[in-house]
Amino acid sequence: MNAAFTHKPAPDRPPPRISVGAVGWMRDNLFSSWMNTALTIVAVYILITLIPPFVQWALLDANWGGRDRSICDANKDGACWTFIKVRFLQIMFGLYYGANPDQVWRPVLAFALLIALAIPLFVESFPYKRYVSIGLLVVFPFVGYGLIHGQWFGLPVAETSQWGGFMLTFVLASVGIVCALPIGILLALGRRSNMPLVRTLSVSYIEFWRGTPLITILFMASVMLPLFFPAEVDFDKVARAMIGIALFQSAYTAEAIRGGLQAMPRGQFEGADAMGLKYWQSMRLIILPQALKISIPGIVNSFIELFKDTSLVAIIGLLDLLNMAQTASRSIEWKGYDIEAYLFAALLFWICCYGMSRYSQALERKLDTGHKH
Amino acid sequence: MTTLRADAVNQAPNQDPRSLIIEMKQVNKWFGEFHALKDIDLSVEPGERIVICGPSGSGKSTMIRCINRLEEHQKGDIIVDGIELTADVKHIDNVRREVGMVFQHFNLFPHLTVMENCTLALIWVRRMPKKDAEEAAMKYLERVKIPEQAQKYPGQLSGGQQQRVAIARSLCMNPKVMLFDEPTSALDPEMIKEVLDVMIELAEEGMTMLCVTHEMGFAKTVANRVMFMDGGEIVEQNKPDEFFTNPQYDRTKLFLSQILQH
Numbered sequence: 183m184n185a186a187f188t189h190k191p192a193p194d195r196p197p198p199r200i201s202v203g204a205v206g207w208m209r210d211n212l213f214s215s216w217m218n219t220a221l222t223i224v225a226v227y228i229l230i231t232l233i234p235p236f237v238q239w240a241l242l243d244a245n246w247g248g249r250d251r252s253i254c255d256a257n258k259d260g261a262c263w264t265f266i267k268v269r270f271l272q273i274m275f276g277l278y279y280g281a282n283p284d285q286v287w288r289p290v291l292a293f294a295l296l297i298a299l300a301i302p303l304f305v306e307s308f309p310y311k312r313y314v315s316i317g318l319l320v321v322f323p324f325v326g327y328g329l330i331h332g333q334w335f336g337l338p339v340a341e342t343s344q345w346g347g348f349m350l351t352f353v354l355a356s357v358g359i360v361c362a363l364p365i366g367i368l369l370a371l372g373r374r375s376n377m378p379l380v381r382t383l384s385v386s387y388i389e390f391w392r393g394t395p396l397i398t399i400l401f402m403a404s405v406m407l408p409l410f411f412p413a414e415v416d417f418d419k420v421a422r423a424m425i426g427i428a429l430f431q432s433a434y435t436a437e438a439i440r441g442g443l444q445a446m447p448r449g450q451f452e453g454a455d456a457m458g459l460k461y462w463q464s465m466r467l468i469i470l471p472q473a474l475k476i477s478i479p480g481i482v483n484s485f486i487e488l489f490k491d492t493s494l495v496a497i498i499g500l501l502d503l504l505n506m507a508q509t510a511s512r513s514i515e516w517k518g519y520d521i522e523a524y525l526f527a528a529l530l531f532w533i534c535c536y537g538m539s540r541y542s543q544a545l546e547r548k549l550d551t552g553h554k555h
Numbered sequence: 556m557t558t559l560r561a562d563a564v565n566q567a568p569n570q571d572p573r574s575l576i577i578e579m580k581q582v583n584k585w586f587g588e589f590h591a592l593k594d595i596d597l598s599v600e601p602g603e604r605i606v607i608c609g610p611s612g613s614g615k616s617t618m619i620r621c622i623n624r625l626e627e628h629q630k631g632d633i634i635v636d637g638i639e640l641t642a643d644v645k646h647i648d649n650v651r652r653e654v655g656m657v658f659q660h661f662n663l664f665p666h667l668t669v670m671e672n673c674t675l676a677l678i679w680v681r682r683m684p685k686k687d688a689e690e691a692a693m694k695y696l697e698r699v700k701i702p703e704q705a706q707k708y709p710g711q712l713s714g715g716q717q718q719r720v721a722i723a724r725s726l727c728m729n730p731k732v733m734l735f736d737e738p739t740s741a742l743d744p745e746m747i748k749e750v751l752d753v754m755i756e757l758a759e760e761g762m763t764m765l766c767v768t769h770e771m772g773f774a775k776t777v778a779n780r781v782m783f784m785d786g787g788e789i790v791e792q793n794k795p796d797e798f799f800t801n802p803q804y805d806r807t808k809l810f811l812s813q814i815l816q817h
Contacts, residue, residue, distance in 0.1 A: 447660075449658060449660050449661075449662035450662060450664065452625050452658065452662060453663070454664075455624075455651070456623055456625060456651060456654075456655075456656040456658075456662075457651065457675065457676040457680065457724075457725075457728065458651035458652045458676060458680045458728070459675075459676065459679060459680060460648070463679050467675060467679065468664050472664075472665070472666050475666065549666070551665055551666055551708035551709075551710050551711075552708060552710035552711055553665030553666075553708065553709060
């Protein structure tokens with residue numbers, strides 16, 4: 183062999199100026215074609231006609247002060263946030279706490295406890311996650327109920343039928359989510375089981391609940407369920423709504439998780455089997471962590487839907503955030519200010535749902551280990 | 556069938572069954588109507604290194620996958636390390652503890668680090684304390700020459716590195732037999748050698764190996780028996796030099812001429 187040539191790699195050169203930076207971005211995204219340019223102009227025109235008047239009404243000309251409607255009636259050009267301010271406790275915590283502001287510390291304390299318990303679970307390095315989870319899932323529900331409902335510790339009773347507003351929405355949605363996830367996992371595994379009985383039961387359950395509208399389930403839980411129990415058993419209305427929502431939601435969660443399970447390559451099951459892991463070990467350690475990660479968008483999507491669907495409890499006479507806001511705006515003192523009520527409810531719904539959405543995206547990024555099957 | 560067996564050289568006829576690590580007797584397997592394995596007889600002594608080749612669909616993967624019950628055979632007996640494979644889950648679990656398997660597509664668990672991949676079975680199947688498991692895993696990661704990748708995720712490694720992790724993961728369980736199902740077929744050409752080197756080292760240490768592969772160089776170097784399968788049958792088996800220089804059947808000759816002509 184002769185002396186070989188040595189290949190010297192060519193150096194990297196920067197891209198043309200016009201394809202990078204703000205100019206490049208605008209060229210690519212706003213003005214890449216005649217059609218795109220036209221759409222950009224139309225969109226900008228629409229934004230200019232809509233946003234300034236809204237800001238004028240909602241912020242600049244808005245009424246914030248006072249305790250009654252006189253100030254709002256004097257200035258009809260702006261939004262009446264006085265109404266939201268005065269009825270804030272009612273919209274957030276329902277009729278009882280709206281009428282008893284001195285008791286509001288109870289739901290606030292319950293919520294603060296919940297947050298305090300939940301935060302450590304999101305801290306990567308926190309060592310006692312197991313105990314905190316037990317506290318959160320087993321102990322907290324009783325403490326929270328005791329605080330909000332009262333009766334124990336000599337606290338005045340706040341009947342569940344008097345619960346409402348954002349608090350009710352939050353309680354119903356969280357109970358639904360917390361119950362639906364484990365039941366959904368079991369149903370999804372059951373639907374893919376080799377055992378015909380387990381499979382049939384799971385499929386029947388999922389198809390039954392999925393084929394029934396939530397509104398019907400709530401109605402049945404409220405009207406039909408008491409028929410099956412002796413007359414003296416007074417089944418709490420909120421509890422019935424919770425059970426109905428949890429059963430309904432678990433069917434949807436199960437289907438979202440089944441999608442994730444089906445996306446798992448067969449090699450993962452075989453790898454786990456070949457190592458001698460038992461069924462539940464391989465599910466818990468290998469399959470579910472990956473399948474749940476794949477299902478996050480679907481699961482969170484159904485949870486967001488659930489959060490908004492809690493408004494349907496109006497059918498059984500419970501007033502969630504939306505219905506409580508509406509009720510407040512129909513009181514004699516504040517008649518006519520329902521736009522403000524709806525906007526405020528919409529804002530709270532949006533904050534919660536967008537929060538869930540962002541959290542799920544962050545979770546997906548965190549769990550991404552750079553592997554594509 | 557019997558004529559084939561008569562030609563099967565290198566197989567001591569009066570083998571003492573107790574000294575065999577794997578014994579397959581008249582094993583049959585169907586996928587629906589498709590007859591995938593036809594009356595397979597196979598005896599493997601401890602320390603044997605068997606290379607199995609053959610065209611795709613010939614049943615070679617199916618055969619070795621029956622040995623750890625990833626596939627269920629419908630007729631015949633399979634005895635691994637004295638344990639008969641039946642529907643009994645306990646037997647299956649016991650066999651799987653003794654048999655390591657390396658797959659074509661690695662089948663590493665992408666949500667776990669390399670270290671966690673290796674310690675998983677030690678911790679959950681062998682019930683070993685985490686610290687001991689990590690020490691053992693490190694030993695095998697050093698053996699496959701990637702201890703420095705222990706904290707990475709499989710998705711961050713090259714194909715060759717992933718396959719070496721997969722080998723280390725199987726070795727951690729200290730298996731009596733290693734099954735290799737086309738371990739280099741999914742690799743880029745530049746990475747085949749690093750995996751084969753690890754396998755050769757393993758063979759030199761006396762591991763019992765059954766290896767489905769078309770790496771004929773590897774077969775010549777380490778195998779003490781090369782087997783050709785076609786249509787769900789073991790057509791021919793022999794010592795490597797005999798097998799390659801003097802194949803007995805036209806089907807074997809045709810196959811060898813096709814894979815060796817490049």
